[in-house]
Amino acid sequence: MLISMTGYGASALSDDNLSINVEVKTLNSKYLDLNFRLPKSFSEKEIELRNLVSEKLQRGKVVLNIDYVNEKDVELKQRYNEELFKKYYMNLRKLADRVVAPDTELFKIALSAPDVIINDQSESLSEEEWAQLKSIIVEAIDKCHEFRSREGAELQAKFESYVKSIADNLEEVAKLDPERVERIRTRIKGNLQKFVDEENLDKNRLEQELVYYIEKLDITEEKVRLKSHLDHFMEVLSANVSLGKKLGFISQEMGREINTIGSKANDAQIQKHVVTMKEELEKIKEQILNVL
Structure with missing residues:
Protein backbone atom coordinates (compact mmCIF):
# COMPACT_ATOMS: atom_id res chain seq x y z
CA MET A 1 0.00 0.00 0.00
CA LEU A 2 1.73 3.12 -1.21
CA ILE A 3 1.42 6.47 0.55
CA SER A 4 2.18 9.74 -1.18
CA MET A 5 4.17 12.49 0.53
CA THR A 6 1.85 15.14 -0.93
CA GLY A 7 -1.12 15.82 1.30
CA TYR A 8 -3.43 18.32 2.93
CA GLY A 9 -5.62 18.23 6.00
CA ALA A 10 -7.61 20.87 7.86
CA SER A 11 -9.76 20.93 10.97
CA ALA A 12 -11.53 23.68 12.88
CA LEU A 13 -13.50 24.37 16.03
CA SER A 14 -15.52 27.48 16.67
CA ASP A 15 -17.97 28.45 19.41
CA ASP A 16 -19.02 31.67 21.13
CA ASN A 17 -15.64 32.24 22.74
CA LEU A 18 -13.10 29.98 21.04
CA SER A 19 -11.82 29.72 17.46
CA ILE A 20 -9.27 27.10 16.39
CA ASN A 21 -8.11 26.50 12.81
CA VAL A 22 -5.45 23.91 12.01
CA GLU A 23 -3.92 23.22 8.59
CA VAL A 24 -1.40 20.54 7.67
CA LYS A 25 0.35 20.61 4.28
CA THR A 26 2.97 18.12 3.13
CA LEU A 27 5.34 17.84 0.17
CA ASN A 28 8.04 15.35 -0.78
CA SER A 29 11.41 15.38 0.99
CA LYS A 30 14.14 12.84 1.69
CA TYR A 31 13.67 13.37 5.42
CA LEU A 32 11.08 14.67 7.86
CA ASP A 33 11.27 18.46 7.55
CA LEU A 34 8.91 20.17 10.02
CA ASN A 35 7.86 23.80 9.84
CA PHE A 36 5.46 25.04 12.56
CA ARG A 37 3.55 28.31 12.51
CA LEU A 38 2.25 28.57 16.05
CA PRO A 39 1.10 31.18 18.56
CA LYS A 40 3.84 31.98 21.06
CA SER A 41 1.91 30.38 23.89
CA PHE A 42 2.31 26.96 22.20
CA SER A 43 6.11 26.99 22.33
CA GLU A 44 6.30 24.55 25.23
CA LYS A 45 4.22 22.02 23.25
CA GLU A 46 6.48 21.96 20.19
CA ILE A 47 8.20 18.70 21.09
CA GLU A 48 4.86 16.97 21.63
CA LEU A 49 3.62 18.39 18.32
CA ARG A 50 6.70 17.03 16.56
CA ASN A 51 6.03 13.60 18.00
CA LEU A 52 2.40 13.71 16.87
CA VAL A 53 3.38 14.65 13.33
CA SER A 54 6.35 12.27 12.95
CA GLU A 55 4.39 9.29 14.29
CA LYS A 56 1.71 9.62 11.60
CA LEU A 57 3.34 11.34 8.62
CA GLN A 58 6.88 9.89 9.04
CA ARG A 59 8.61 11.66 6.13
CA GLY A 60 8.23 14.71 3.91
CA LYS A 61 8.21 18.47 4.21
CA VAL A 62 5.42 19.28 6.69
CA VAL A 63 3.92 22.71 7.40
CA LEU A 64 1.62 22.88 10.44
CA ASN A 65 -0.29 26.14 10.81
CA ILE A 66 -2.39 26.87 13.92
CA ASP A 67 -4.66 29.88 14.42
CA TYR A 68 -5.97 30.09 17.99
CA VAL A 69 -8.24 32.81 19.39
CA ASN A 70 -9.74 32.60 22.89
CA GLU A 71 -12.23 35.44 23.37
CA LYS A 72 -12.91 34.38 26.98
CA ASP A 73 -9.47 35.62 27.87
CA VAL A 74 -10.09 39.35 28.53
CA GLU A 75 -7.20 40.02 30.88
CA LEU A 76 -4.71 42.70 29.88
CA LYS A 77 -1.60 41.17 28.40
CA ASP A 120 2.30 39.86 31.14
CA GLN A 121 1.06 37.38 28.53
CA SER A 122 0.94 33.83 29.76
CA GLU A 123 3.32 31.61 27.78
CA SER A 124 1.50 28.35 28.48
CA LEU A 125 -1.82 26.68 27.85
CA SER A 126 -4.01 25.09 30.48
CA GLU A 127 -4.43 21.31 30.31
CA GLU A 128 -8.05 21.78 29.21
CA GLU A 129 -7.05 24.14 26.40
CA TRP A 130 -4.29 21.83 25.24
CA ALA A 131 -6.54 18.74 25.24
CA GLN A 132 -9.10 20.59 23.12
CA LEU A 133 -6.47 21.87 20.72
CA LYS A 134 -4.67 18.52 20.50
CA SER A 135 -7.83 16.76 19.33
CA ILE A 136 -8.20 19.29 16.49
CA ILE A 137 -4.53 18.88 15.50
CA VAL A 138 -4.80 15.08 15.47
CA GLU A 139 -7.93 15.34 13.31
CA ALA A 140 -6.10 17.55 10.77
CA ILE A 141 -3.10 15.17 10.71
CA ASP A 142 -5.43 12.18 10.17
CA LYS A 143 -7.13 13.97 7.27
CA CYS A 144 -3.74 14.72 5.75
CA HIS A 145 -2.77 11.05 6.11
CA GLU A 146 -6.01 9.98 4.41
CA PHE A 147 -5.28 12.41 1.58
CA ARG A 148 -1.80 10.89 1.20
CA SER A 149 -3.25 7.39 1.15
CA ARG A 150 -5.64 8.29 -1.69
CA GLU A 151 -2.78 9.86 -3.62
CA GLY A 152 -0.73 6.73 -2.95
CA ALA A 153 -3.44 4.48 -4.41
CA GLU A 154 -3.36 6.54 -7.61
CA LEU A 155 0.43 6.31 -7.73
CA GLN A 156 0.26 2.55 -7.26
CA ALA A 157 -2.04 2.19 -10.28
CA LYS A 158 0.40 4.26 -12.36
CA PHE A 159 3.40 2.17 -11.25
CA GLU A 160 1.59 -1.05 -12.15
CA SER A 161 0.91 0.37 -15.60
CA TYR A 162 4.54 1.44 -16.09
CA VAL A 163 5.92 -1.92 -14.93
CA LYS A 164 3.52 -3.81 -17.22
CA SER A 165 4.67 -1.70 -20.17
CA ILE A 166 8.33 -2.50 -19.42
CA ALA A 167 7.49 -6.20 -19.03
CA ASP A 168 5.60 -6.24 -22.35
CA ASN A 169 8.53 -4.62 -24.15
CA LEU A 170 10.93 -7.05 -22.50
CA GLU A 171 8.85 -9.92 -23.92
CA GLU A 172 9.16 -8.39 -27.38
CA VAL A 173 12.92 -8.13 -26.91
CA ALA A 174 13.01 -11.83 -25.95
CA LYS A 175 11.11 -12.73 -29.15
CA LEU A 176 13.47 -10.68 -31.32
CA ASP A 177 16.67 -11.89 -29.65
CA PRO A 178 17.10 -15.30 -31.44
CA GLU A 179 16.77 -13.62 -34.84
CA ARG A 180 19.31 -10.99 -33.77
CA VAL A 181 21.83 -13.66 -32.77
CA GLU A 182 21.42 -15.43 -36.09
CA ARG A 183 21.89 -12.17 -37.98
CA ILE A 184 25.10 -11.49 -36.04
CA ARG A 185 26.37 -15.00 -36.86
CA THR A 186 25.61 -14.61 -40.55
CA ARG A 187 27.15 -11.15 -40.70
CA ILE A 188 30.41 -12.24 -39.04
CA LYS A 189 30.75 -15.28 -41.35
CA GLY A 190 30.06 -13.15 -44.37
CA ASN A 191 32.63 -10.55 -43.40
CA LEU A 192 35.28 -13.21 -42.81
CA GLN A 193 34.63 -14.87 -46.15
CA LYS A 194 35.24 -11.57 -47.92
CA PHE A 195 38.83 -11.49 -46.71
CA VAL A 196 39.74 -15.15 -46.19
CA ASP A 197 39.69 -17.92 -48.79
CA GLU A 198 37.14 -20.51 -47.67
CA GLU A 199 39.64 -23.35 -48.30
CA ASN A 200 42.10 -21.77 -45.91
CA LEU A 201 39.45 -20.99 -43.28
CA ASP A 202 39.84 -22.91 -40.05
CA LYS A 203 36.30 -24.05 -39.22
CA ASN A 204 37.06 -24.61 -35.55
CA ARG A 205 38.69 -21.20 -35.24
CA LEU A 206 35.70 -19.65 -36.98
CA GLU A 207 33.30 -21.23 -34.52
CA GLN A 208 35.43 -20.04 -31.61
CA GLU A 209 35.40 -16.49 -32.92
CA LEU A 210 31.64 -16.63 -33.49
CA VAL A 211 31.05 -17.87 -29.94
CA TYR A 212 33.33 -15.16 -28.56
CA TYR A 213 31.56 -12.28 -30.31
CA ILE A 214 28.07 -13.64 -29.71
CA GLU A 215 28.82 -14.08 -26.00
CA LYS A 216 30.00 -10.47 -25.83
CA LEU A 217 26.65 -9.37 -27.30
CA ASP A 218 24.53 -11.89 -25.37
CA ILE A 219 21.74 -10.28 -23.31
CA THR A 220 20.28 -13.41 -21.72
CA GLU A 221 21.46 -12.57 -18.18
CA GLU A 222 20.25 -8.97 -18.49
CA LYS A 223 16.80 -10.14 -19.57
CA VAL A 224 16.59 -12.55 -16.62
CA ARG A 225 17.76 -9.94 -14.12
CA LEU A 226 15.41 -7.27 -15.46
CA LYS A 227 12.47 -9.69 -15.20
CA SER A 228 13.51 -10.46 -11.62
CA HIS A 229 13.67 -6.73 -10.75
CA LEU A 230 10.21 -6.16 -12.25
CA ASP A 231 8.78 -9.01 -10.15
CA HIS A 232 10.51 -7.68 -7.03
CA PHE A 233 9.17 -4.18 -7.71
CA MET A 234 5.62 -5.55 -7.88
CA GLU A 235 6.12 -7.52 -4.65
CA VAL A 236 7.25 -4.40 -2.78
CA LEU A 237 4.44 -2.42 -4.39
CA SER A 238 1.84 -4.78 -2.90
CA ALA A 239 3.39 -4.83 0.60
CA ASN A 240 1.40 -3.63 3.61
CA VAL A 241 3.77 -0.70 4.20
CA SER A 242 4.94 2.07 1.90
CA LEU A 243 8.59 1.56 0.89
CA GLY A 244 9.42 4.43 -1.45
CA LYS A 245 13.19 4.28 -0.86
CA LYS A 246 13.31 0.55 -1.58
CA LEU A 247 11.35 1.05 -4.80
CA GLY A 248 13.89 3.72 -5.73
CA PHE A 249 16.78 1.29 -5.30
CA ILE A 250 15.03 -1.37 -7.39
CA SER A 251 14.32 1.13 -10.17
CA GLN A 252 18.05 1.97 -10.28
CA GLU A 253 18.84 -1.71 -10.83
CA MET A 254 16.18 -1.90 -13.54
CA GLY A 255 17.84 1.05 -15.25
CA ARG A 256 21.24 -0.68 -15.28
CA GLU A 257 19.83 -3.78 -16.98
CA ILE A 258 17.85 -1.78 -19.56
CA ASN A 259 20.92 0.31 -20.41
CA THR A 260 23.08 -2.80 -20.79
CA ILE A 261 20.52 -4.46 -23.06
CA GLY A 262 20.49 -1.34 -25.20
CA SER A 263 24.28 -1.13 -25.45
CA LYS A 264 24.84 -4.86 -26.12
CA ALA A 265 21.87 -5.59 -28.39
CA ASN A 266 23.26 -3.74 -31.44
CA ASP A 267 19.89 -4.13 -33.13
CA ALA A 268 17.51 -1.42 -34.38
CA GLN A 269 14.29 -3.31 -33.61
CA ILE A 270 15.35 -4.16 -30.07
CA GLN A 271 16.58 -0.60 -29.54
CA LYS A 272 13.05 0.70 -30.15
CA HIS A 273 11.77 -1.40 -27.26
CA VAL A 274 14.72 -0.33 -25.11
CA VAL A 275 13.83 3.33 -25.69
CA THR A 276 10.22 2.65 -24.64
CA MET A 277 11.40 0.85 -21.50
CA LYS A 278 13.64 3.81 -20.63
CA GLU A 279 10.71 6.21 -21.04
CA GLU A 280 8.55 4.13 -18.69
CA LEU A 281 11.38 3.84 -16.18
CA GLU A 282 11.84 7.64 -16.15
CA LYS A 283 8.14 7.98 -15.26
CA ILE A 284 8.67 5.54 -12.39
CA LYS A 285 11.72 7.42 -11.08
CA GLU A 286 9.91 10.74 -11.23
CA GLN A 287 6.88 9.48 -9.31
CA ILE A 288 8.94 7.52 -6.73
CA LEU A 289 10.30 10.81 -5.40
CA ASN A 290 6.81 11.46 -4.03
CA VAL A 291 6.35 8.06 -2.34
CA LEU A 292 6.75 7.71 1.42
Missing part, protein backbone atom coordinates in the same frame (compact mmCIF):
# COMPACT_ATOMS: atom_id res chain seq x y z
CA GLN A 78 0.76 44.08 29.02
CA ARG A 79 1.48 46.86 31.52
CA TYR A 80 3.44 50.11 31.19
CA ASN A 81 6.27 51.51 33.24
CA GLU A 82 4.80 55.00 33.62
CA GLU A 83 7.78 56.62 35.36
CA LEU A 84 10.18 55.33 32.74
CA PHE A 85 7.84 56.45 29.97
CA LYS A 86 7.72 60.00 31.40
CA LYS A 87 11.50 60.21 31.55
CA TYR A 88 11.84 59.08 27.94
CA TYR A 89 9.14 61.50 26.84
CA MET A 90 10.58 64.53 28.69
CA ASN A 91 14.07 63.89 27.38
CA LEU A 92 12.72 63.60 23.86
CA ARG A 93 10.80 66.88 24.31
CA LYS A 94 14.01 68.65 25.38
CA LEU A 95 15.84 67.34 22.32
CA ALA A 96 13.00 68.34 20.03
CA ASP A 97 12.94 71.89 21.49
CA ARG A 98 16.69 72.28 21.03
CA VAL A 99 16.53 71.50 17.33
CA VAL A 100 13.07 73.06 16.81
CA ALA A 101 11.63 69.75 15.66
CA PRO A 102 7.91 68.81 15.73
CA ASP A 103 6.86 66.70 18.73
CA THR A 104 3.88 64.92 17.16
CA GLU A 105 5.59 61.48 17.13
CA LEU A 106 7.24 61.71 20.54
CA PHE A 107 4.50 59.75 22.29
CA LYS A 108 4.93 56.72 19.98
CA ILE A 109 8.72 56.88 20.23
CA ALA A 110 8.69 57.03 24.02
CA LEU A 111 6.12 54.21 24.22
CA SER A 112 8.31 51.93 22.12
CA ALA A 113 11.45 52.69 24.13
CA PRO A 114 13.16 49.81 25.98
CA ASP A 115 11.40 48.40 29.08
CA VAL A 116 8.41 50.77 28.83
CA ILE A 117 6.04 47.95 27.85
CA ILE A 118 5.89 45.04 30.30
CA ASN A 119 4.49 41.87 28.74
